[in-house]
Amino acid sequence: MQEIRVAIIGTGAISNQHMKVWGHIPQVKVVAAAEIDAAKLKAWGEKYGFEEKDLYHDFREMLKRDDIDAVDVCVHNNLHTPVSTYALKAGYPCYSEKPMSATYFDSKLLYDTAIATGQKLAIQISSLYSMQTYIAKKVIDAGKLGNIYHARSATASRRRRNAVDRPALFSSVSFREREMAGHGQIVDLGCYHFGQMLYLLGLPELTCVLGKLHNGVEMPSEAWAASHPMTVEDMGVGFATFANGLSLEIQEASAINKDDFNDHYIMGSKGGLTWGMTDDFGGDWSMGGMGPMGPTGLPGPLQPQLKYRGLDDFGFNVTIDFNAYENQQDVRVYDPDMLQYLDNQMHWYNYLTSKLTDETRYNTPLIGLNASLLTEGLVLSSELGRAVTADEIKAMSKSMGIWKQETPWGVFDYEASL
Ligand SMILES: NC(=O)c1ccc[n+]([C@@H]2O[C@H](COP(=O)([O-])OP(=O)(O)OC[C@H]3O[C@@H](n4cnc5c(N)ncnc54)[C@H](O)[C@@H]3O)[C@@H](O)[C@H]2O)c1
Structure with a gap:
């Protein structure tokens, strides 16, 4: 069975669930992790036995390694599109936490980036x-x-x-x-x-x-x-x-x-x-x-x-x-x-190793995109006080992505990477 080396971005609560599941898939090896909160990263690294050299504060540095096959994105909602599009553009297949994004605009951007880069994208939809x-x-x-x-x-x-x-x-x-x-x-x-x-x-x-x-x-x-x-x-x-x-x-x-x-x-x-x-x-x-x-x-x-x-x-x-x-x-x-x-992660592993194809896998980016359109409809309709058509939703939707993120390690400018 093919080994897949994964890097995790964001070592908060959900990353622990991911680690638990990766533990059931011996073909997947988590080789590195990135987290902007230094104390959290240190504790996480100790918990899972990572060497210091495999722990990063700036995930963009981590993605320069040559031993990573795929990226597991565990950051907050409004960072999903900025971080996952960055990872896709950097040449990595990406498993991104739910919701796909908070707005239709951001979900569409993530969806389109996966298509444009030809990288495999999956969204966590348990x-x-x-x-x-x-x-x-x-x-x-x-x-x-x-x-x-x-x-x-x-x-x-x-x-x-x-x-x-x-x-x-x-x-x-x-x-x-x-x-x-x-x-x-x-x-x-x-x-x-x-x-x-x-x-x-x-x-x-x-x-x-x-x-x-x-x-x-x-x-x-x-x-x-x-x-x-x-x-x-x-x-x-x-x-x-x-x-x-x-x-x-x-x-x-x-x-x-x-x-x-x-x-x-x-x-x-x-x-x-x-x-x-x-x-x-x-x-x-x-x-x-x-x-x-x-x-x-x-x-x-x-x-x-x-x-x-x-x-x-x-x-x-x-x-x-x-x-x-x-x-x-x-x-x-x-x-x-x-x-x-x-299982979400088993599904992703099989998709990465081509046991599942675009035809047989759950097309979670497309499902997530459709869910985002509906969600955004609720939001816009509520704001406008009237029903909205799908075309209006698509036209009015805006990014809620955090494109310039203030971190203890400086501003991560995701726009610059677009
Ligand atoms: N907690 C849950 O039960 C749960 C369940 C399912 C899905 N999720 C999803 O997982 C995502 C994360 O939730 P969580 O509960 O783990 O939140 P969390 O706050 O515990 O973890 C997110 C982590 O991302 C880190 N982070 C932020 N920007 C970063 C960056 N640029 N690079 C690296 N790390 C960065 C934060 O410091 C934080 O530690 C959310 O989108 C959420 O919807 C959470």
């Missing part, structure tokens, strides 16, 4: 890598839904505002800052939900979006609000239409005065698919392996579930029960190739 998505796609492609006419992507947590209700250990303060994150829940988890939904719907052509963003739920106290300033939305709602006649309802909330809910469905003339939890966790390896609680290592109520309901509700009424631990393991035993569709 929700694609589950049996749930795999089976749903097979059911849809087999025509079991008939004419698909309506869908809903709705997720809300009573309290899950990043670095506000959720400890900053899991989600750094950058998640609640507009400058770094761009937006809140609509990009943070929305990218998983919209990406999965649009992929299953066959990436239909967006025509129009009506959306509204809110920052509705009060902080627990004034003191808390002062110490946890949040400049991104806590809820986005919307309604989108597509050229093929399809309509889509959207709701994304990181805070709501109601119990949590997950309600995702696709309705067709012959059948409908419904699922709850959307597998935002990155597969078993990312979750720490298949534990006693089930395939994803998550407790029961969080298990993804996919249900098919058809015309013949009694004769053809299938509930795919993912609580059965054996289900997922069996698939791997009988079809080891399945593994590459159950």
Whole structure:
């Protein structure tokens, strides 16, 4: 099996998840890492046993090495496009964290740069890598839904505002800052939900979006609000239409005065698919392996579930029960190739080594781009107070990328590299 030598950019929270998963793929060797925070880099290097010579403060220096095959980008949202386009232009295939970018403009730039440079690009969209998505796609492609006419992507947590209700250990303060994150829940988890939904719907052509963003739920106290300033939305709602006649309802909330809910469905003339939890966790390896609680290592109520309901509700009424631990393991035993569709990073490794091709891989840059268009529609519609067409979104979208980044090591001018 071909060895791939990876360099990581950004050694924050998510880089540890990536390292955990790389640990399951012995053909991948992480050879270097770059991080602007000196203390963080040092601690990270010690944790994973890196020599000082393989740790960099300026990733651009790191990319001058001649022993790197690919780059794993783990920086904040509004740095995804500046950093990943730099890496692509420097001649590296790139695996870039989600969301693809905070705006359609930036996602398109990243997408176009991958095409122009001919480098392989993948975006982390965990929700694609589950049996749930795999089976749903097979059911849809087999025509079991008939004419698909309506869908809903709705997720809300009573309290899950990043670095506000959720400890900053899991989600750094950058998640609640507009400058770094761009937006809140609509990009943070929305990218998983919209990406999965649009992929299953066959990436239909967006025509129009009506959306509204809110920052509705009060902080627990004034003191808390002062110490946890949040400049991104806590809820986005919307309604989108597509050229093929399809309509889509959207709701994304990181805070709501109601119990949590997950309600995702696709309705067709012959059948409908419904699922709850959307597998935002990155597969078993990312979750720490298949534990006693089930395939994803998550407790029961969080298990993804996919249900098919058809015309013949009694004769053809299938509930795919993912609580059965054996289900997922069996698939791997009988079809080891399945593994590459159950893990983001395994998928990327197989794409880099050409086991997966442009035809057989999940085209995550294209899926991410479509998700960005929808997200941006919600934002622009909310700002303008009216529905916006896809053409308007494309024309009005602007970069939120940090093109001149102030760092302790000077200003990183990404524009100069364009
Ligand atoms: N934390 C999670 O649970 C999680 C889950 C999935 C995806 N993500 C995504 O991963 C990305 C990073 O999130 P995180 O939680 O790891 O944030 P984080 O703040 O913990 O880590 C980001 C790191 O990037 C570093 N950085 C910034 N500019 C840099 C540069 N020019 N060169 C090198 N390093 C640089 C920062 O110093 C920081 O340590 C985000 O886009 C987020 O959406 C995070």
